[in-house]
Amino acid sequence: MKLARRLVLTTTALAAVTAGTLFSATIGQATTSKPADADTAAPTTPKAPDSLKVPDGNRLTGVFSAKGVQVYTCTDGAWKLLEPAATLSAKNDKSHRPVALHSRGPVWVSTVDGSAVNAAALATSPKPGTIPELLLQSTATRGTGVFAGVSYIQRLSTQGGVAPTTACTGTDQVSVPYSAIYTFYKPAK
Template structure:
């Protein structure tokens, strides 16, 4: 895979399908789908790698960067400034071999009137990579692991 943010056939945002465990509840409609490339950063705590934060750029179907994903987790549109902060829904995860799990997240807050305005749910789908290293680590050490995913954003109908 190249270094561009453009979707590849295997990771086309329009083709991402959600496992039953991470389905958006009825009464919501899809408002945006973006392809993400970035890193999952881990810190060594008590001899084990623990998730610290994600850092990813989200791109549209044409490969144009349209949003940033950071600790919170928060997604911020670089086009219109709107944002959504969300938290994982308990039990709403789908394990993926060799990758961070697919997740369903429920919005805690939104801001602005753009693409993320009124978002109720976020899905992390079609994940690749991002898994914490195995084995022991030195207290306080940090490492970042490349990952890719498709994020979908839904709002109430």
């Protein structure tokens, strides 16, 4: 029953994000004019704190803006992160057409080619009034598309998404709108 409820929550949140009914904000100034896996000039990215720098030997291959929610659930009277639910779009796409979905794992799945990357957080950089920025390392990839071979991911330029500070009871859940810039890196050839 809990799994079905979570699936409905995630599906509902992603549908609302895709429809643009949850959150609308201008974030970051990163742009990319090439496909995320292009071997030409790398896209630009927001400045990352030193603690979130990607190790040498990796190249930037994708910059995406994300809009979605951080879903929190009540655990022992306190709000605990359950999962993110967000859509990613190419930073230069004015239509904000989704090109990837981001959810629990964390995992990013391309809606264009089906490739995916799972990752685990390596470092965090707190920001007042918003969820922290992150450096994540890939734990698994699948497919041959945009996320194939991804080694590192940064979550930058975060806005919103902070858990409520109020008390909670039972199995309450809440979705808090957030936005961020996600950058994807692959090993340099």
